[in-house]
Amino acid sequence: MANLAALADAGFSIRRRTAAAEITFKGLNNVPNHKLLLVQYSYQSGDTLLKSPFISYRDTLTDGRSFVIQNGGRRWDESDRYLHFVLAKNDSTGTVTDSFTIYMKKWNYKMVVTGEKNGKLQYTLKKSKAYFNYNLIGDDNNEGNNKTIRFIFIACSLLGFVFLLLLFLKRKKSTITS
Amino acid sequence: MSLISTLIGFIIIKLLLQLPFYYKSWRQSALLALLTSLFVAPLLTLLYHETEVDFFSVYVAIIVFDAIALYFLLQPNIWKAAFAAFLANTISIVFFFIGNG
Numbered sequence: 413m414a415n416l417a418a419l420a421d422a423g424f425s426i427r428r429r430t431a432a433a434e435i436t437f438k439g440l441n442n443v444p445n446h447k448l449l450l451v452q453y454s455y456q457s458g459d460t461l462l463k464s465p466f467i468s469y470r471d472t473l474t475d476g477r478s479f480v481i482q483n484g485g486r487r488w489d490e491s492d493r494y495l496h497f498v499l500a501k502n503d504s505t506g507t508v509t510d511s512f513t514i515y516m517k518k519w520n521y522k523m524v525v526t527g528e529k530n531g532k533l534q535y536t537l538k539k540s541k542a543y544f545n546y547n548l549i550g551d552d553n554n555e556g557n558n559k560t561i562r563f564i565f566i567a568c569s570l571l572g573f574v575f576l577l578l579l580f581l582k583r584k585k586s587t588i589t590s
Numbered sequence: 591m592s593l594i595s596t597l598i599g600f601i602i603i604k605l606l607l608q609l610p611f612y613y614k615s616w617r618q619s620a621l622l623a624l625l626t627s628l629f630v631a632p633l634l635t636l637l638y639h640e641t642e643v644d645f646f647s648v649y650v651a652i653i654v655f656d657a658i659a660l661y662f663l664l665q666p667n668i669w670k671a672a673f674a675a676f677l678a679n680t681i682s683i684v685f686f687f688i689g690n691g
Contacts, residue, residue: 430639544639547592565593565632572629579625579663 431544436478439525452496591689600627607678
């Protein structure tokens with residue numbers, strides 16, 4: 413049984429995609445003496461900026477920039493994404509004055525930067541739920557509102573369940589006669 | 591995989607694999623294949639993409655659910671129901687993983 417479960421797990425974990433999440437940056441012009449950098453894009457929260465061997469990003473962000481992240485992974489844990497940011501002075505040394513992390517899974521974010529105070533970034537983060545792009549008819553048809561399409565999936569499932577329940581309640585019951 | 595493709599695949603697989611067991615009441619068997627597919631196929635897709643639930647447990651759960659449905663709504667023969675549910679759902683879930691993998 414354990415072998416069967418292991419086999420099943422090996423097969424059942426393949427490419428389990430999750431909802432893609434999008435982050436947008438606004439108001440970066442409000443920090444003219446600093447630059448905001450995305451320095452790491454990691455799977456696990458335990459990875460730190462200094463010791464991680466696989467820093468995959470070191471990108472200066474510009475106002476209005478947006479990107480989609482977490483667009484699937486072979487396994488669920490690979491779909492976890494932590495974005496690590498630093499705020500650095502816009503001089504030749506580029507001294508880091510602030511750093512923070514955002515967990516992207518299942519959420520869309522809009523970061524509105526209002527300014528900088530004592531080296532710390534002042535910002536508001538608006539988040540909204542990210543929906544998986546389910547398809548109704550064609551496999552490549554990603555048009556339409558993901559929230560509505562998800563609702564249609566739930567409605568179909570409920571419809572099937574309700575009809576089964578009705579069949580169950582209206583089934584012919586055999587009576588035992590002695 | 592789209593909802594229509596998943597549904598059609600599930601319905602055809604269940605219909606064909608349940609037929610040898612319930613050929614005398616094939617209309618009722620077809621109706622059950624349709625309704626259980628309508629319930630299970632979208633639910634599986636949602637669980638697959640939105641939760642971290644272990645799909646081996648889900649696989650066992652849908653076999654049990656189908657076996658209960660076949661037993662109570664088609665013919666009160668538990669072994670026949672269990673075997674038909676096991677066969678139909680095993681092929682269905684393989685189809686699901688091929689489609690979504």
